[in-house]
Amino acid sequence: MRAPRYEPPRHPLWRRVFSTDHKVIGKQYLILGMVMAVLGAASALVIRWQLAFPETALPFYGVVEPPQYNAHLTMHGTIMLFFVAMPILLGGFGNYLIPLMVGAHDMAFPRLNGASVWIFFVACLVLVASWFVPDGPAAAGWTNYPPLSAQYRYSGVSWGFDLWLLALLFDFIAVLMSGLNVLTTSWNLRAPGMSWRRLPMMVWTQCIAAILFLLSVGPLMGAVVMLWFDRHFGSGFFSPEKLGDPLLWQHLFWFFGHPEVYVILLPALGVLTEVFPTFARRPLPAKGLVLAALVVSAVLSFLVWAHHMFVSGMNVRLAAPFSLTTILISVPFALIVFVLLATLWRASLRLNTAMWFAVGTLASFLIGGVTGVFLGAAALDVHLHDTYFVVAHFHYTLFPSVVLASFAGVYFWFPKMWGRVLDERLGGVHFWLTFVAFHMVFLPLFWLGVHGHMRRVPSIAYYEFLQPLQPIHVVATVGAFVLVLAQVVFLLNLAVTLRRPGSAPANPWDATTLEWSVASPPPEHNFARVPVVVRDPYEYVIRGGAVEAVPQWVRE
Amino acid sequence: MHWPDRMTALATEVDALFWLVLAITGAWLVAAEAYLFFCLWCFREETTLPMAKPWHVSGIVVALTGAVLACDLVIEAYSLPLWRTMKQHAVTPDTEILAYAKQFRWRFVYPGPDGRLGTSDDREIDSELHVPEKANVRLVLRSEDVIHSFFIPAARLKQDVLPGREAVVWFRAERPGRFEIACAELCGFAHYTMRAFLFVHSPESFREWLEQEGQISHSTGGALVAPGRG
Amino acid sequence: MTGAREATLPETGLEGEVPRGGLPGATVAVFWFLASEITLFGSLFALYVLFATRLLHWADGKETWSHGHLYLATVCLGLASLGFSRAHRNVGLSPVAVTRWLALGVACGVLFLAVKAWSVVADIQRGLGPGRGPFWQFYHLLSMLHATHVAGGLVAALWVGGSTMGTNENVAAQRARWKALLYYWGFVDAVWLVLLYLWLRY
Numbered sequence: 001m002r003a004p005r006y007e008p009p010r011h012p013l014w015r016r017v018f019s020t021d022h023k024v025i026g027k028q029y030l031i032l033g034m035v036m037a038v039l040g041a042a043s044a045l046v047i048r049w050q051l052a053f054p055e056t057a058l059p060f061y062g063v064v065e066p067p068q069y070n071a072h073l074t075m076h077g078t079i080m081l082f083f084v085a086m087p088i089l090l091g092g093f094g095n096y097l098i099p100l101m102v103g104a105h106d107m108a109f110p111r112l113n114g115a116s117v118w119i120f121f122v123a124c125l126v127l128v129a130s131w132f133v134p135d136g137p138a139a140a141g142w143t144n145y146p147p148l149s150a151q152y153r154y155s156g157v158s159w160g161f162d163l164w165l166l167a168l169l170f171d172f173i174a175v176l177m178s179g180l181n182v183l184t185t186s187w188n189l190r191a192p193g194m195s196w197r198r199l200p201m202m203v204w205t206q207c208i209a210a211i212l213f214l215l216s217v218g219p220l221m222g223a224v225v226m227l228w229f230d231r232h233f234g235s236g237f238f239s240p241e242k243l244g245d246p247l248l249w250q251h252l253f254w255f256f257g258h259p260e261v262y263v264i265l266l267p268a269l270g271v272l273t274e275v276f277p278t279f280a281r282r283p284l285p286a287k288g289l290v291l292a293a294l295v296v297s298a299v300l301s302f303l304v305w306a307h308h309m310f311v312s313g314m315n316v317r318l319a320a321p322f323s324l325t326t327i328l329i330s331v332p333f334a335l336i337v338f339v340l341l342a343t344l345w346r347a348s349l350r351l352n353t354a355m356w357f358a359v360g361t362l363a364s365f366l367i368g369g370v371t372g373v374f375l376g377a378a379a380l381d382v383h384l385h386d387t388y389f390v391v392a393h394f395h396y397t398l399f400p401s402v403v404l405a406s407f408a409g410v411y412f413w414f415p416k417m418w419g420r421v422l423d424e425r426l427g428g429v430h431f432w433l434t435f436v437a438f439h440m441v442f443l444p445l446f447w448l449g450v451h452g453h454m455r456r457v458p459s460i461a462y463y464e465f466l467q468p469l470q471p472i473h474v475v476a477t478v479g480a481f482v483l484v485l486a487q488v489v490f491l492l493n494l495a496v497t498l499r500r501p502g503s504a505p506a507n508p509w510d511a512t513t514l515e516w517s518v519a520s521p522p523p524e525h526n527f528a529r530v531p532v533v534v535r536d537p538y539e540y541v542i543r544g545g546a547v548e549a550v551p552q553w554v555r556e
Numbered sequence: 557m558h559w560p561d562r563m564t565a566l567a568t569e570v571d572a573l574f575w576l577v578l579a580i581t582g583a584w585l586v587a588a589e590a591y592l593f594f595c596l597w598c599f600r601e602e603t604t605l606p607m608a609k610p611w612h613v614s615g616i617v618v619a620l621t622g623a624v625l626a627c628d629l630v631i632e633a634y635s636l637p638l639w640r641t642m643k644q645h646a647v648t649p650d651t652e653i654l655a656y657a658k659q660f661r662w663r664f665v666y667p668g669p670d671g672r673l674g675t676s677d678d679r680e681i682d683s684e685l686h687v688p689e690k691a692n693v694r695l696v697l698r699s700e701d702v703i704h705s706f707f708i709p710a711a712r713l714k715q716d717v718l719p720g721r722e723a724v725v726w727f728r729a730e731r732p733g734r735f736e737i738a739c740a741e742l743c744g745f746a747h748y749t750m751r752a753f754l755f756v757h758s759p760e761s762f763r764e765w766l767e768q769e770g771q772i773s774h775s776t777g778g779a780l781v782a783p784g785r786g
Numbered sequence: 787m788t789g790a791r792e793a794t795l796p797e798t799g800l801e802g803e804v805p806r807g808g809l810p811g812a813t814v815a816v817f818w819f820l821a822s823e824i825t826l827f828g829s830l831f832a833l834y835v836l837f838a839t840r841l842l843h844w845a846d847g848k849e850t851w852s853h854g855h856l857y858l859a860t861v862c863l864g865l866a867s868l869g870f871s872r873a874h875r876n877v878g879l880s881p882v883a884v885t886r887w888l889a890l891g892v893a894c895g896v897l898f899l900a901v902k903a904w905s906v907v908a909d910i911q912r913g914l915g916p917g918r919g920p921f922w923q924f925y926h927l928l929s930m931l932h933a934t935h936v937a938g939g940l941v942a943a944l945w946v947g948g949s950t951m952g953t954n955e956n957v958a959a960q961r962a963r964w965k966a967l968l969y970y971w972g973f974v975d976a977v978w979l980v981l982l983y984l985w986l987r988y
Binding site: 066067070139140141145147148154155156240241245246247281282285286289311312313316317319320323324327328330331332334335337338339341342344345346347348349350351359362363366367370371373374377378379380382383385386387450451452454455456457458459460462463464465468542545546547 | 574584588589601606607614629636746
Binding site: 108109176179180181183184187188189210211214215216217218219221222225226229233234235236237242243244248252255 | 809810811814815818819821822823824825826827828829830833837841843915916917919920922923926927930931
């Protein structure tokens with residue numbers, strides 16, 4: 001196997017920390033993402049506490065003041081989408097798995113890869129720093145609409161917005177670099193025999209997600225710089241007094257914002273398409289249809305953005321086309337859901353923790369998907385926009401994608417990454433607590449939304465029509481605290497498992513893709529010899545009354 | 557737990573559309589979850605014999621997807637005309653009122669005794685919107701600073717209010733009562749306090765209010781009604 | 787546990803990194819990168835034209851604008867691209883020539899940035915900063931974004947030059963990296979020409 005073009009650094013600490021090995025970088029992304037998730041979850045607990053017990057002091061925090069509340073809800077959304085979802089799903093799983101799955105010794109540009117995780121780290125620092133500047137962090141929602149976000153006299157926040165803009169810029173640059181690596185590696189470094197047909201679905205979803213991100217992020221990058229200009233250089237892109245338009249920000253933001261949620265969803269679907277066949281012990285049916293559906297939904301995702309803006313003041317005649325495209329985008333995703341469900345029919349299901357999380361993702365995402373139909377129907381959206389119905393809908397799509405699917409992936413690939421299998425009993429406790437608590441928090445929120453309970457309010461004391469709903473906030477808050485505590489079980493599992501000696505076999509789950517052909521964890525350059533791929537992934541046969549996997553590298 | 561208040565005929569239609577979507581999506585959801593549960597229950601490795609034949613599902617999957625598409629189009633067929641009525645329909649207003657949104661309160665400007673907006677006898681009232689029942693009310697919304705959103709839950713009515721732009725909403729209250737108006741777009745740290753009251757008056761109660769507010773002129777016999785009517 | 791067997795990978799006798807897609811890695815990467823950049827600049831060009839054709843007071847202040855420096859900047863940018871193009875021609879043939887042309891390219895690029903910086907400072911001093919009017923906010927925004935990309939391109943040129951100098955790496959691979967750099971500079975030039983057109987026409 002040809003050695004890399006450059007010499008890796010000699011000093012052990014430098015090698016470890018500033019590594020260019022995609023496996024180390026993938027783990028760094030995973031860990032950074034999880035650390036940021038703790039911060040995002042902390043903000044969520046502050047929000048939930050205030051809603052359930054307004055004007056009561058939260059232990060270790062104090063009473064939640066309204067401006068702080070706005071800061072927490074802004075940072076919660078920003079962190080979870082840009083600093084947890086993307087690094088874990090794209091940077092973590094993408095970086096770790098793609099070279100292994102295509103049969104390469106590393107990503108196409110290892111140094112670019114290393115640079116991307118460090119730029120992401122700087123982005124995290126910039127965002128966290130915004131908590132400590134005068135007037136606090138950005139506080140106009142994760143969407144930060146101007147004019148509120150453009151002028152100090154409206155928001156009372158100064159440096160916080162600028163650091164938010166900078167953090168986003170760094171974050172997008174890191175993901176962009178990652179995306180270039182993903183696409184070049186998949187194009188160029190596939191092992192002999194690894195045709196596009198034989199590529200695992202995880203690699204396909206990562207590539208499509210990378211393309212989606214690359215093609216949608218430009219307008220938002222432009223908008224970020226424009227907002228920065230409005231804030232500091234006297235321009236008026238978004239100010240009516242200077243012949244600008246606040247709606248311009250919304251169009252640019254959501255033109256990126258909608259493809260972005262599919263950038264997050266697709267790798268999660270990738271995890272499901274790897275886990276389901278392995279533990280159903282059967283192939284993923286109709287792979288070609290799934291791919292076609294993914295491509296159609298990716299294209300459509302560029303045509304739906306204004307469904308976030310039905311009542312925004314944009315031309316009302318635009319509602320019809322965008323409502324139509326929004327409703328239509330449910331069609332390819334329905335197809336993918338049907339294929340995943342079909343995998344289970346007359347399968348030989350192995351229900352371990354990874355599979356429970358994967359099934360839980362699908363079961364929960366179904367609710368998120370159908371509630372999107374309510375919001376896509378413009379006439380219904382008039383009432384439901386900016387209410388808790390929207391909050392419940394996007395948590396029912398994002399939480400399964402970002403948390404449940406990520407845990408499915410972690411439990412599945414943990415043996416490969418760390419050489420040990422996570423404890424199944426603790427895993428079971430972790431799953432059921434997380435799953436039940438999640439529904440406890442978010443299912444009642446649909447009912448709040450139907451009643452017209454607005455978003456982003458720290459207290460409903462001013463509204464008589466919302467008073468009867470206060471008990472629901474208490475239920476949701478109890479669920480939220482249980483949900484966060486449930487993750488302690490996962491940390492416990494990590495501690496217990498990492499104590500054990502690393503002795504996992506190369507292929508503990510009897511899976512079929514190339515990463516399972518090397519030791520757990522893989523050696524430095526992954527493959528001692530160039531692997532040759534001889535068949536499609538997810539092939540299973542029945543031998544002697546039992547189902548056996550036929551991995552991609554095995555000639556029969 | 558009661559169903560949210562309804563104040564207008566359109567609110568009833570919106571609710572009907574909600575139930576339609578709930579019925580259709582609910583059926584798919586229940587079916588999918590039941591199927592999932594069934595598979596988890598019945599097809600475990602320990603309890604079933606593995607399936608010998610290869611698996612061809614494309615036909616079923618495409619058929620089901622087609623059914624989903626059909627359901628989507630049915631929903632759109634009901635939703636689009638309703639949207640047009642709510643937002644694009646140029647209804648003849650019986651009453652026109654201006655609403656100003658500014659951090660953090662709503663201000664309503666009434667036409668005054670001459671029945672016309674934009675004249676010197678316009679009356680301005682903070683946080684109270686008074687309208688007669690069974691009259692088409694046209695509200696012209698303006699923001700004086702950031703983006704707000706005018707939301708009457710009982711009318712299933714919402715419209716973002718932007719600076720530098722006018723937004724128009726219309727509604728027709730079918731019964732008298734007191735309803736709440738909320739701001740539905742984060743507009744700053746006191747966004748949650750931006751509440752106003754909507755008073756829908758019966759004809760007698762409306763006359764009383766007009767007199768009380770000095771908005772009635774005895775020569776026209778009734779203000780807040782378009783000239784030539786009443 | 788069933789299926790835990792370690793399968794062995796057969797020897798293939800293949801050597802080196804065979805680009806399966808048939809294109810050098812640098813070319814694939816720069817293609818996707820430029821696709822992303824096109825959406826950034828494309829959306830801004832579209833907005834520029836939209837604002838320019840819709841707003842009554844679009845061109846306020848433009849009468850007092852002296853834009854002669856734009857032609858000088860264009861020459862500098864063109865020479866920079868020429869320098870890099872000549873450097874690419876000499877890769878694998880004459881390292882000295884490569885270094886000389888690279889130096890010319892970088893120097894002209896730096897000159898471009900200096901001319902732009904000087905003109906922006908002069909504009910601001912005459913009250914023609916981003917707050918002057920709609921044209922000005924776009925002019926300064928686009929200038930700044932383009933200049934950032936020129937600066938990035940100079941860093942990339944130095945990196946490409948530095949990484950190919952003094953190694954015995956495969957010449958084709960070196961040329962591929964230089965080619966990718968040229969694609970990028972071609973894009974930067976194309977954006978500049980569009981900007982010139984937009985600024986002078988609207």
